[in-house]
Every structure is written in C-alpha cells, then in structure tokens.
Amino acid sequence: MEIEVRPGLIGARVQRLEDPRLLTGHGTYVDDLQLPGTLHLAFRRSDHGHARIIAIDTEEAAAMPGVAAVVTAADIADGVKPYRATSRMPDYHPTTLPVLAADKVRYVGEPVVAVLAENRYLAEDAAEQVAIDYDPLPTVIDPEAAAQPGAPVLHEEIGSNVILSRSFSRGDVEAALAGAPVRVAGRFRMHRKTPAAMENRAYLADYDQGRRALTLYSSTQVPGIVRDSLAEILDIPGNRLRVIAPDVGGGFGGKTPLYGEEVLVCHLARKLGRPVKWCADRLEDLTTTSQAFDEIVEAELACDGDGTILGLRAEVIGDIGAYSIYPYTAALEPVQVISFLPGPYRVPSYHGAVKGVATSKALTGAYRGVGRPISTFAMERLVDMAARELSLDPLEMRRRNMVRAEEFPYKTPVGLVWDRAGFMECLDGAAAAADYDGLRAEQARARADGRWFGIGLASYAELTGLGSRISAAPGMPVNTGTETASIRIDATGAVTAAFGIASHGQGLETTLAQVVAEELGVRVEDVEVVHGDSDAVAHSTGTYASRSTILAGGAATLSARALRQQVVEAAAHLLEAAQADIEVADGAIRVAGTDRAMSFPELAKAVFVEMGRLPRELREQVDLQVTKTYDPYFGTTAPATHLAVVEIDPETYRVAIRRYVVAEDCGRIINPMIADGQVHGGVAQGIGAALYEEVVYDDEGQILTASLVDYLVPTAAEIPEMEVLHLEIETEANIGGFRGLGEGGTIGAPAALANAVTDALAPLGIDIDELPVTPDRLFRLIREANKDEN
Amino acid sequence: MKPPPFAYLAAGSLDEAISALAAGDGEARLLAGGQSLMPMLNFRLLQPGLLISLNRIPGLGGITENGGGLRIGALTRHAELERSPLVARHFPVLGAAMEHVAHLAIRNRGTIGGSLCHADPAAELPMLMCLLDAGITAQGPAGERTLAAAEFFLGALTTALAEDEIVTAIELPALAEGCGWGFEEMARRSGDFALAGAAAIISLTGDRVSEARLAVMGAHPTPLRVAAAEALLRDQTIDEDTVRAAAEAAAAAVEPDNDLHASADYRRHLIGVLTARVLRAALRRAQGETP
C-alpha cells in the first residue's frame, strides 16, 4: 500500500503528552481534590430488588459522632426538580428518576438515604444505623417474563414493564424467507456487562455563597451534558454553574449519564454551604454504575443457494434495568441492536423489532460499542451458520455478501447510509495478515491430532462521529452532533486550544494537539489542550460514541485554519511581505526564501502590547482568538474485520486465544500508537464480554457479582498479543478525513471469539449462542453433545 | 467499603499477642498479611473490636532446615516461599504452586499462617500442607501444640485452632529421595482462586509405587487427601488405566457445591482431569523425566 508522504504531525507516532503527568502520579482525579470543610457522603442503599418503603428512621444515625445531616427523598424535594429522559420516539415511556427513592425501590443498590459526615468512615458507620422498613414486592428478573401481561409491574403509571418498542422493515422479508433454499436461525444471548472503569465514579461539589455559584468536579465523560441538565434540575444559570472533569480514569460509557449522586452533592453543597464529596467504592460502582449488553436476539437469515443473503428477521428483547437512563433513554442500546444487525452486508429484505423491558436491576446505558457487539455477535454467527449449511468457507460467504466498493454510498435496510469505506479491504486485509489459508491447513493438522482448534471471523460496520442530522440516541432532546473549539494565542505567544470534550484515557490531549499544531504551524508541545470543562466553550456534550476526534478534531481544524489566517495577515504586515509568502511552521513565522522571520511571542507582542505596530483596523480583525463549531451533519462509516484463533483444552475447556488480528479502516490516522491502543483496549473489553464478564442477579434481585473477585475483568495475562492493521481509506464524510475508532475493538471481538469457539467445537456440532462462553457453559454444552451422541 | 472502628495493637512479642488475644475475649482478631482479613473488614463482614498485628513480632517468619525437612515461620510471605532455594530443593511442588496464589502484590504481603488459618477451600497452601503431611504448630495461653494438617481443616473457613491460639510455625517432614511431584489447577483468570486443583507425590521402587499421595482442593469444603486413590496406586505399576481409576476415585471423593463460577458437576469433572494430570506428571518426575 502506498503511504502518502506527510511531513506533518498528523500521522506521527507522537508520545502521549498526558502520560508523564499520569504515569508519575501527578494526575489530579476527583478524589485527589481536597477542599477545606468538605463533608463526605455515604448512602444507605436498597437491599431489596423491589419493595415499598414503609418507614425510614434516621434518628439514631443523625445522633452519631461527626454526622452533619441525614437526608431522605422528602428532605430534598424543595431544591431538586424531578427529571426524566424524554424522547420523540413513539412507543416510549419515560420513567422519573428519583435522586433518593421515595415510595418504592426498584433495584438493589438504589440510594434511599444519604448521610453526610466529617469523613467517609463516620458516614458509613451512621448509614449502617439507618432503619428502613420495607414491604417486599415481587421482583422481575427475567426480561421475557417481565414483558408478559400479568407480570409484576415496576412503574405503575406505565402499566407494563415494556418501556419501549421499535421496529424497522425493508422489503418483504416473509416472502424472502418462505422462498429461500437456505434458512438458519438462532437465539443469541449476551449477558449483562458493567464498565468497571479503573476510577470509580466520584463527585465533589463546591458552592460559593458570595457569588451564588456552584462548581462540580465530576469523573464524567460529559461535563457539558451534566452542566446543562443540572442548570434545569437545580435552577442555576450556566454562568454560575461550572462542571469540571479533571483527570478521569476511564469511562467506557459508564460515565455518560447524569447520576443522582451528582445532583445530590450539588444540592447539598448549596444547601449546607460546605463542599460535599462522594467517591463510589467498588461495591457501589458494580451495583449502581450503568450496565449494558443485556439482550436476547432471536434471528433468522435466509440465503440463496450460492450464499447470497435474501432476508433477515429479528426479534430483540433488551433488559434495560429499573429506569430509563438520563438523558439517552433506555432506547439507546436495544434500538441500536436492530439498527446495526444487517451488518456490512447487502440485505435486501429486513424486519427487526425490539422491546425494551424494565427489570429489578441496575440501569443499563451506554457501554463501549453500544448495541453493535450484540448485533454483530448475532449476525456473524448467522453468517457462519449459513456458510456451514452451504459448505462455503466463512471468508468466501462474507466476500459474496459484503457491500462492494462500487456500491457506496449504500443505504442499509434501516436507512443509515454507509459512505465509501474499506469493508472488503478490511476482510481481505485480515485474511492476508493472518495467512487464512495457512491457518485452515494448520487447523486440519490440529484436528487430525484431536485438538480443538478454531478460526473465527467477524466483520462489522458502524457509524462514528455523528453529526446533527443523526442523534446519538433515538429522539433524545440533546444535540450530540456538534463540537466547538476555541483556540487562542495569548499575549505571551502561547497557544491554548479549549474544547468541551473530555478525554478520559483516549489520548485526546495529544491527538487534538497534533491537529491544532499541524493546522496552525506550531510544534505539538506548544499547544496546551484544555478539555473537560463546561466553561471552555458555550456548548458541548463530551466524549463518547467514537466522536471526539471527528467532531472536536473538525472544530480544531476550522479554528486553527482561521487562526493561522490571522497570523498570516498580521505577519505579512509586520514583515512587509505578501500574505502568500508567509510560511508558518514549527512555531516560526517566515517570509519564504528570505531570512526574515519572527516568533509567536514577537507576533503576540505586536498584536497585544506594542500598540502602533499594526493599524487599528487590522487589529480589529486580528485578535488571535478563534472559536468555531463543527457539524459533520451525517456520520462517518468505520468498518473492520476481526480474526481470532483459539484452542480449547478438550479436558478442562479452557479457551486460549492463539492469535488475534484486526484490520480496521480508521480513515486518516492521526497517531498510529494511540490508534493501536484504542484497538487493543477495545478488543480486551470484547474478550471480557466473550469469555469472562457477566453481571449476575439472583431471583430476588440480589446482585451476586458485587466485587472484582466475582465479576471477572480480564487482566493483562488473559489478553493476547494483537496484530492490528490500520487501513486509511480516504473519506470526505468529515473535514479531517478521520473515522472513529474508540469502540470498534469491543464490537468485533465477541463475535470473532464466538465463531472461533464454535469452529473449534465443530467436530462436536456445538454452536455458541450465549456469551460469555465460560468453561462451565462449555462443560454443559459438551456434556449435552456427548449425550446426544450416545 | 470502610471498616468499622477498631482498636489496633502492633504486638512486639508472641506473648504480648497471646495475652491480648486472650483478653480480647473473642472480640480480637490477628492481622498477618491482611489480604483476606482486610476485605472482610471493608465489607463489614467482621467487626472486631481489636486488631492485633503479628507483623512486628521478631522470629515469626523465615524458612530453616530442620532434620531433612523445613520449618517455616507462620509470618513467611508467599513471595518468599515462591523464591526460596530451600523450598525449591526440598519441596519443589510447593515452590512451583506459589505462582498460582493470587498476584505478586498479594504474595508480597500474604503469609502462610494467614492462608492456613483463613482456610479457604480453594487455597493452595492448605492443600499442599495436607499433601506434605505438615505439622502446624500453634501457641496459646495453655502452651504449644502441633496439629497434623489433615486434622487442622474442619470446613470452609473453619479450622481446629482455638480462639486464643496463634499459629507460629509449620513443620514439613522430609520427602523420600527421588520422589516425583505434580501440581495443576484450573482458575478462570491468572491469580484467581482455583475452580479446582490437585497435587501428587509419587515415589517408585523399581517401577512399582512405594508411596503415593494425592490431594485435591476447590471441590470440597476442605482440602482433601484422597485415600481411596492413593490405595489404588500403592504397590502398583502405574499405567493409563491406574491413572484413570485413581482420577475416578478422586472425583467420587469430593462433595462440591454449585456457585457463580462453576457447577458442582464441572468441579467434579475437573478433579478427575487434574488428578490424572498430576499423577502423570509425578510419575514422569519419579522416573527422572521432565513432564
């Protein structure tokens, strides 16, 4: 492949600028912030999955040493407006989100009583003394049972646990299925996952009584959304309300909602006039941070005799947990399952329907990949099953159905449009990098020796960097389609680029600095990136949905270009040259072909200090600060193919990943090292979903995976070496030519591993349709298969 | 996840710890590496009034040769067992197993005494002590006594230790010259408590088994020496059929529970698989080969 020669910074393996700070312990996380007089919050949380609250006795707790206040729902009604996630989507029923449960609790871990004390130890001692009298109600745990008429209802005002229904159709899928020579069907189940970020959620609110201004330090991915929401809920104007996300230790989607604890620390800080801090412990994180990936997909795929896909039909049930999450709504995850189910293939007829069902469990919300890990798992299994029926190689089956280069833009059955992207290039790239034919030969030898050796492919496409025409969640009344960058050269000549996005591990301080530096003509280290602060720009949402490089990078490009033009105009005057002859590079301003030059500090001095060097009219245009907003309008397609090779111990059923190859199209690459890291991390989380991680509730709604001993996040020892190919297929879908790559790793890995494990077990005729595929699940499947055999 | 209030005593001598423990009248707890105790305090599963740290008591740690075997102080850290040349020479099975105990940071703090007294059914050290016929020495107000490992473990998280006793040392008697060993476990992730594990020692006279020891863990309320399997091996020439029969005997001997990570049936299955593997490995080592 020919690599374009780019002397510039975009495409360079620049070391992460944030790493010296973060790796030497100089990062500042919310828990590191110490404000004098801070009160610490602890909660008494529900230990019932579903119960009516009869009485709460806080007297003993309030009398404990060091306790400043014990607060129930009744105590906060005056300062906190009720809120709920609304949507323009039909057949959707919002649920009011209580900050503290008032009359009912609907999941174990729901906050009921808040205790404020001089430190967290005392707060927990007192919280233990709160007495809550419950009248237990029947729980709803199984989402299919919960959707049935007559099931106990969590939200009486809705009258059913079915919170939302949605469907998409194209063509006559019934006719396609009826006439098809090959039909394969399955019931695919992925179990609930929790983000388990390294840093638990943490909030510190500080109220300045003199200015009547509130500052919230929050480990959030979305300071803009939190600011805008709190302004309404707490009735404070945005100019006296600031939300700062300092260093944040990972989010993976779990830090995209607004949480009741965030509302509460703000309310209490304002009410009591003292800073209020709450840092979740791991127990609270695992029981109350938004969870995800909990769907059942019943799907059927129909093909022609040569493997051409004719139609696809799917019924999806999403277990959304106890409430519809704010502000995305419970539709976010399950609706994306049916939106993306057809995958990167030509699917002429389609019907996909989804129901989102409330259950007595923690809320679900965004998690890296949102919906696509499950849709890809189901579709890629079906594609392999059809290939097997047809005795076609899975690689060939995909080649025959994948949207080809000449077919872009391609409109999917649900009306999304794929722009030209490297679908086939990724498939072929992964196969070539892995030496697919060689692997199949190796597999044949391994099988002859009785070894369980499997190869799994998974291809997908997603839409990243969504613009204003497409909402991140269906019908949500929040604009997630624009981002703003504000870049200035100050009086000392230093460059500051301010964004509303909030980097929390992605390396955006580096990649955005690379974009600004390249466009402006300075060195990367000259650019100070400000982010994670609602005061940085007038409007922003934050970092999620593989959007920040495309949207913030786009805004950076627009702003930096306009600022460079100002630099050129001022320099042309100061250096007495034509604008066309001014070169700005590496932080120096030169007249081409001469030794006349000036530095940024000299230029800044001339603009801001040495009045008279520039004419007054020019100074009115050249103030060395530019703010621009970028809206990509639609989205940018990002495809990939993953290839996994596994070997299963035929006695212990341990699954070992022997090779892992990813070929992904990320468009114009800004920093290959950071791009690798995003793919590695994403795949690691996909491996977690495929083999290890599962949130388990019992029939009473008790969560059994409430520690990291029981909720198994893979460690470095479980993650294999990966071979990652970045294909840089050009795109005009956004100004920078970038494609989002933050989530893709998690989307492809569960499907690739499910296919690889199924392939390894082909001699036994076992299909993997439930993830994670744990050794115990394999044991049961193999025992059943052996029984059938006998 | 903050512990409830407690008083703290860093005991300077064994006597001080013993009298504080006795004075605590059931309200006091000993703190060794803290790797099992601290999580239980943070979850408020235990609310002791007094924590007595053993960490500053001189002479409670360390590994010394004793007869042909070893004496291991109760405060000896897992990491020391893992790296000790004495352990590697006398009881290679013990050294090799240690890398499966939790993670490096935990092995730097966790102690053999703590592991034995905590008595997790899936912990490696209790099983290995049963395998190695260890004597566990404890001291209390009434003096010192030594319990055989086989009598020490009564149930999950339950031992024969009296409330006012402190484990001071572990005595490991010498193994037969030239014996072979095997250790295997199956854990979900590296460093997790095992779903099941097994360890074996085999000594040969000619090609006949003169001594066979088999211990299993993780599938029974306590670690278990499988007498039935040992009897099947003793005085036999081991072939694949004997290995299978012993594996079946081991699987039949355990009474596993269903839990989050594995069903009882799978655990029983693993005991059979792992038993066969450790027996094959021990046999090969006893024959002077590397498995």
Ligand SMILES: Cc1cc2nc3c(=O)[nH]c(=O)nc-3n(C[C@H](O)[C@H](O)[C@H](O)COP(=O)(O)OP(=O)(O)OC[C@H]3O[C@@H](n4cnc5c(N)ncnc54)[C@H](O)[C@@H]3O)c2cc1C
């Ligand atoms: C994440 C994690 C994973 C782990 N994985 C494993 C594993 O795979 N395998 C494994 O075996 N262990 C594992 N452990 C446990 C670890 O090995 C502990 O170190 C060990 O179980 C307890 O040793 P300790 O010295 O830390 O004891 P402590 O936690 O200090 O004490 C444990 C108990 O023993 C008592 N006690 C301690 N010393 C004495 C003594 N001398 N006399 C009388 N009573 C005493 C204490 O009062 C307490 O009740 C794991 C722990 C963690 C946190």
